[in-house]
Amino acid sequence: xxxxxxxxxxxxxxxxxxxxxxxxxxxxxxxxxxxxxxxxxxxxxxxxxxxxxxxxxxxxxxxxxxxxxxxxxxxxxxxxxxxxxxxxxxxxxxxxxxxxxxxxxxxxxx
Numbered sequence: 001x002x003x004x005x006x007x008x009x010x011x012x013x014x015x016x017x018x019x020x021x022x023x024x025x026x027x028x029x030x031x032x033x034x035x036x037x038x039x040x041x042x043x044x045x046x047x048x049x050x051x052x053x054x055x056x057x058x059x060x061x062x063x064x065x066x067x068x069x070x071x072x073x074x075x076x077x078x079x080x081x082x083x084x085x086x087x088x089x090x091x092x093x094x095x096x097x098x099x100x101x102x103x104x105x106x107x108x109x110x
Contacts, residue, residue, distance in 0.1 A: 017084075020093055
């Protein structure tokens with residue numbers, strides 16, 4: 001079954017940028033919708049962005065205009081470009097595909 005492996009998180013100052021990646025390993029169903037969500041301790045999970053087979057994207061209100069989701073089907077990789085980061089963006093970021101999610105990558109903004 002598919003495994004999702006995220007990377008690219010780190011610590012940045014407010015206003016900075018990061019680019020997260022999520023590789024889908026052993027993925028035999030390449031053309032499915034994929035998404036990013038985030039979660040902080042004590043907070044509910046928040047949908048960040050999603051991208052569908054036809055390229056249609058959707059963003060959470062708190063990240064619109066700052067984050068960009070994209071995918072490279074040839075590389076089985078999902079991306080999330082994070083710009084103009086704010087302290088409230090601090091969270092563990094996960095990618096998901098159907099019921100599968102990765103282990104997460106931490107983003108800390110100070």
